[in-house]
Amino acid sequence: MSLEYNLNFIKDKAKKSNIKKAISILERGFYTNQEVSSFFLDPFERKVIGDIARKNNIDIVFIGGNDKCERKIFVANYYYLPLEESNYIKVLTFNGSEIKHPDVLGALVHMGIGRNSIGDISVLNGLVEFAVLEEEANFIKYNLSKIKREGIKIEIKEESKLIKEKEDYISSTSFISSVRLDNIVSSLINSSRAKAKILINNRLVKVDHQTITDPSYNLDEGAMISIRREGRFIFDRIKGLSKKGNYHIEYRKLI
Structure with missing residues (x-):
């Protein structure tokens, strides 16, 4: 008996490859009935894995240090709830007055830490916190002492709880002729x-964490659009139609 799933709907080849790696972990748990845990997954990847787990009656939970985290790992065939997150992930913290999100990610990747090992x-x-897989924590603590010429002292939090600031959005409306991706991005x-x-063809636009290269791709209400160097947006809803037949849409930009 094999795990049932279909990935034909996934447009992004890199995303499909990552999900297949996660499925292989899920399959190991399925065949052995033992607890397994994954690397960090984004919301789209988690939805796919969650759907596959439910379809195959596999108990699964996602953890990332905070309920609001974007990137989380899965634990399947767990024995007890709630899970002790520190058994699977660690949250590292340090003070860095001039350090920003890309600086931290760049420093970790430069050390050879894979992107899938890094959470939010x-x-x-001035307080920097980030989640990583448990097995990477000590290596990072004892080997990462400087980011952007700023000396840092990393500590591992006893409880793997990540502080998340509230995300703020600017709400706006506009008129578009259709819900094609190129229309909405424009x-x-x-x-x-x-x-x-050009942005779409150059793979600079993601919809719900999937890179979409088809300008005619139609968006659903609630879709998140990420545009490189422009930010992230939520296409909330279609309010109605204008007299000329254009869609009146509401959207938000993350600030």
């Missing part, structure tokens, strides 16, 4: 459709 990164009022960044198509 929080920078709040409206979100106030540019021409031609520029929007």
Whole structure:
């Protein structure tokens, strides 16, 4: 008996490859009925894995240090709830007055820490915290002492709880002729459709964490659109139609 799943709906090849790696971990738990845990997954990847687990009657939970975390690991075939998160992930913390999210990620990757081993990164009022897989924590603590020429002293939090700042959005509305991706991207960044198509074709646009390269891709209400160097947006809903038949949409930009 094998695990049942279908990944044909996934457009992003890199995303599909990552999900297949996660499925292989899930399959190991399925065949052995033993507890297994994964690397960090984004919300889209978690939805796919969660759907597969439910379809195959596999008990699964996701943890990332905070309920609001974007990146989380899964634990399948667990024995007790609630899980002790520190058995699977660690939250590291340090003070860094001028350090930003990309600086932390860049430093970790430069050390040879894989992106899948790194969870959310929080920078709040000079306090930096980030989640990693449990097995990476001590290596990072004792080997990462400087980021952007700023000396740092990393500590591992006793409880693997990550502080997350509240995300704020600016709400806006606009009119578009269709819910094609190029139309919506053009409206979100106030540019021409031609520029929007270039961004999409150059793999600089993600929808719900999937890289979409088809400008004619139709978006659903509630979709999150990430545009490289422009930010993240939520396409909330279609409010109605104008007299000319254009869609009146509501969206938010993360600030």
